[in-house]
Amino acid sequence: MKYSLLFPATIGLADGIITALVLVTGSILSGAGLSPGLSERVAFGSAFVGTFSFFIAEYSRLRGEINKTSRQLNLSSPRLLLKGKIGRDIFLEAIIGTSLSGVCGFLGAGIPLFINYLFPTHGYLSIISAILAMGALGAGIGRSVSGRYILWIVTMLILATLIAIVGNYLRIVP
Numbered sequence: 001m002k003y004s005l006l007f008p009a010t011i012g013l014a015d016g017i018i019t020a021l022v023l024v025t026g027s028i029l030s031g032a033g034l035s036p037g038l039s040e041r042v043a044f045g046s047a048f049v050g051t052f053s054f055f056i057a058e059y060s061r062l063r064g065e066i067n068k069t070s071r072q073l074n075l076s077s078p079r080l081l082l083k084g085k086i087g088r089d090i091f092l093e094a095i096i097g098t099s100l101s102g103v104c105g106f107l108g109a110g111i112p113l114f115i116n117y118l119f120p121t122h123g124y125l126s127i128i129s130a131i132l133a134m135g136a137l138g139a140g141i142g143r144s145v146s147g148r149y150i151l152w153i154v155t156m157l158i159l160a161t162l163i164a165i166v167g168n169y170l171r172i173v174p
Contacts, residue, residue: 021127046106
């Protein structure tokens with residue numbers, strides 16, 4: 001089983017950072033800050049939701065590939081493939097990706113929350129760290145896909161800034 005861990009790591013980190021920015025930017029920039037308990041709950045909640053979303057999407061994608069393959073092989077049903085090693089492999093692949101995505105989601109959400117914990121009176125540092133983390137993620141993606149990594153960095157920085165603005169406007173966590 002050859003499986004790329006880039007997708008689950010990327011989706012987990014991006015989802016965690018984005019969720020944290022949307023949920024807590026307003027609270028952090030207002031000076032209210034976040035308690036360590038609330039920070040942990042936000043990071044865990046982000047990872048929890050992202051983990052289930054990833055599993056549902058990834059497992060259904062893999063099952064769809066099995067259905068397509070069974071049609072190409074003129075099998076009467078994809079169940080023949082799912083009952084064997086291939087079925088176990090796609091379930092394992094989905095579980096591994098889901099686990100990595102969940103851990104990365106927790107870490108991604110934890111970036112601004114941990115910085116806020118260290119510097120509670122300087123909320124802007126927390127938001128800037130999250131925006132820069134998205135830029136670093138863009139650099140990693142750009143390099144790994146042999147893309148124009150400067151464009152990836154700039155795009156991710158702009159998107160993270162827009163998300164922070166929206167999060168400040170929404171003020172979801174008081």
